[in-house]
Amino acid sequence: MENRLRLLLALQRVDSNFDDLQELKGDLPGIVRGLQDKIKEQEKLKKDLEDTAKQSLVSRDEADSEIISLKEKIEKYKTQQFEVKSNKQYDALSREIDYSQERITKLTKGLEQLEGKASNAKEDAKNIGPEMERLKTELKEKGDELALVNKEHEEEELKLRHEREKLVVRIQKSDIQMYERIRKAKGGLAVVHVKRSACGGCYNRVPPQRVLELRKNAHMMTCERCGRILVSEDLAHDSSETV
Template identity: 30%
Template structure:
C-alpha cells in the first residue's frame, strides 16, 4: 500500500501540471467561440441587406420596363387624339391619357423610393463593415495565439500523459477509481497531505491517532470532511504547489 500511496502523490503532481497546462489556455477557446457567434450574426444581417438590395434592383428594372411600355401606350393615345371625330371619342382618349400618365408617375415615384432605400441599405452595409472587420481581426488574433500556445504545450502534454499512464499502471484499480472520482468532484485535487495535524486542503483537524496511522502510509484514509485521500510526506505540505489553482 505504501507504494500505491506514493504513486498517488506522483499521479497528483502530474495531474496538477496537466491542469496548469489547461488553465494556461485561459479563456481563449470561449472567447473565440463568442467572437465567432458575433461575426455570424453580423454577416447574417449584412447578407439580409444584400438580399433586400437585390430585390429592390430587380423591382426597379421591371418598373423601368413597365414605364417604357406605358410611354409607348401614351404616345399611341396622343396620336389617336388627332384623329378623333367625336367629343365622346376625344373624352375617352383624354381619360386614357390621364390614367396612363398617372400610372407612369406612380411607377416613377415608386422607383425613386426604391432608389432611396437602396442608398440607405448601401450606407447601412458600409456602416456594419468596419465592426465586422474588427471582430474578425480579434478572432484571428485570438485563434493564432491559441494555436501558438497549443504548439508549445502539445509536446509537454503528450509527455505528461505518457507519465500518467505509467503511474496509473502501478495503482490498483479500486484505488485509482477513488482517486479519479475525488479528482473530478473536487476541482482537480484528489489528495491531501497531513499538515500539522490537519488536512492540507480543507484544514480539518485530524484526530492524533488517525494522524499516526496516516503517517505510516499503510492504509488508504479519506478526509472525513473533503473526502480527499490523506497522504503523508514530511517534505510536502501542499498539493499543486507552484501551479495556478
C-alpha cells in the same frame, strides 16, 4: 484500495499539471474565440445588408419595367380610343388609362424608396469594412500569440493527455465519476493529501483517529468539511516518485 487511491492521486496530478498549463495561456483562448464570433457576426450583417441592397435594386428594376410596359399600354389605349365605335368602349379605355396612370405614380414613388433603401444598405455594408479589418488584425495578433503558447506546451500537453488516457482505463468507473464530480465542484482539486493533520484542500483539521485510519489505505475517505478525497501523507509521498 491502496491501488485505487494511488491511481486517483496520479490522475489528480496529471490533471493539475494540465490545468497549470492552461492557466499559462490566460485569457487568450477566450479572447480568440470572442474575436472569431464577432467577425462571423459582422460578416453575416454585411452579407444581409448586401442582400438587401441587391434585392432592392432587383425590385427597382422590376418596377421600372412595369412602368415602361404601362406607358406602352396607355399609348395603345389612346390609339384605340380613336378607333372605337361607342362611348361605352371609349369610357372603358379611359378607365384603363386612369388606372395605369395611378399605378405608374405609385410605382414611381416606390422607385425612390427602393433606391434609397439600396444605397443605405450599401453604405452600411461598406462601413462595416474598417471594423472588420480591425477585428481581423486583432484576431491575427492574438491568434499568433496563442499559437506560440500552444506550441511551447504542445509536447507536454500531449504527454499529459497520454498519461491520463493510460490512467483512466485502470480506474473504476465509479471512482472516476466521484473524482470528476468533486473536481468540478471544488475548482479542479478532488484528491488531496493530509498535511500536518490538515486537509490539503481546505486546511480543516483532520482528527488523529482519522489520520491513523487514513494511513491504512483501507477505504475511501473524504474530508468532513470540503468533501475532497483524502490520502495519507505517506501515500502521497511515495507515489510522487513512482507515478
